[in-house]
Amino acid sequence: MPPEIQAQTPDRANGKLVPIATLNRDLSWQVAPSLLVSFKYAWAGVSYAFQTQRNFRVHVFVGTFAIGLGLFLHLDAVEMAIVGLTIGAVLAMELLNTALESVVDLTVKQSYHELAKIAKDCAAAAVLVSSLAAICVASSLLLPKLWLLVEPHLL
Ligand SMILES: Nc1ncnc2c1ncn2[C@@H]1O[C@H](COP(=O)(O)OP(=O)(O)OP(=O)(O)O)[C@@H](O)[C@H]1O
Incomplete structure (x- = not known):
């Protein structure tokens, strides 16, 4: 028995709202039965994107490098959080881009x-906008500290 709450869409012909889906997602071929299975499918999405999307792989490697550099340069907790959030945003955009393409x-x-x-x-x-934002974050948090580190060795 479908729940009472339903998504509705206006029917232009008679001006009434008609149900398009129910909360138990009758239109879905399959619904994950548990949280653990949901994680399994989510990981399958990450794995698919990594194997098939060159840009996703590039962003994973750049993001890993940025986190490593942040740890090496002793960024404080807030700075590391900003770097992490920025990398997460770029990767999430890549995944959504892949989903939308499909x-x-x-x-x-x-x-x-x-x-x-x-x-x-x-x-x-x-993806481009989030990548540009990531470049801005790297430029303001990582590059100045990196420059302080390498500058003495250049002169
Ligand atoms: N069915 C389509 N109709 C019209 N234009 C399309 C269609 N499929 C692709 N394109 C055009 O080709 C471009 C490249 O398509 P693609 O599927 O490779 O997407 P993409 O976002 O560039 O891929 P990726 O993120 O993997 O680089 C799209 O941005 C779009 O301009």
Whole structure:
């Protein structure tokens, strides 16, 4: 028996709200039965992105390097938190970009559609924006301390 609370959408023909989905997600092929299984599927997503998306791999390696550099340069806890959040944001954007690409490809297959182009371009732009923010964070938190470290050896 579906729960009473339902997502609704306006029916333009008669002006009434009609149910489009229920809380127990009747439209889903499968729903994870437990938190542990949910984590398993989430990890499968990370693994898929790492194996198939070159940009995701690059961001994982750059992010790992940035955290290592932050520890080496003794960033304080707040600075490390900012670096960590920034890396997490970039990786999350990459994962969402990959998910959206799959949904678009599932929908339009190999045909050209202007809305598919907009969706993919905007998802890629979200990755670009988060990457630029990450460069700003690295420039203000990591580079000055790195410069202080290497400067004496240059003169
Ligand atoms: N079905 C489509 N219809 C219209 N344009 C498309 C379609 N599929 C892809 N494109 C265009 O090609 C570009 C590249 O597509 P792709 O699927 O490689 O996405 P991407 O975000 O660039 O991939 P990645 O993040 O892996 O580099 C898109 O940004 C979009 O402009």
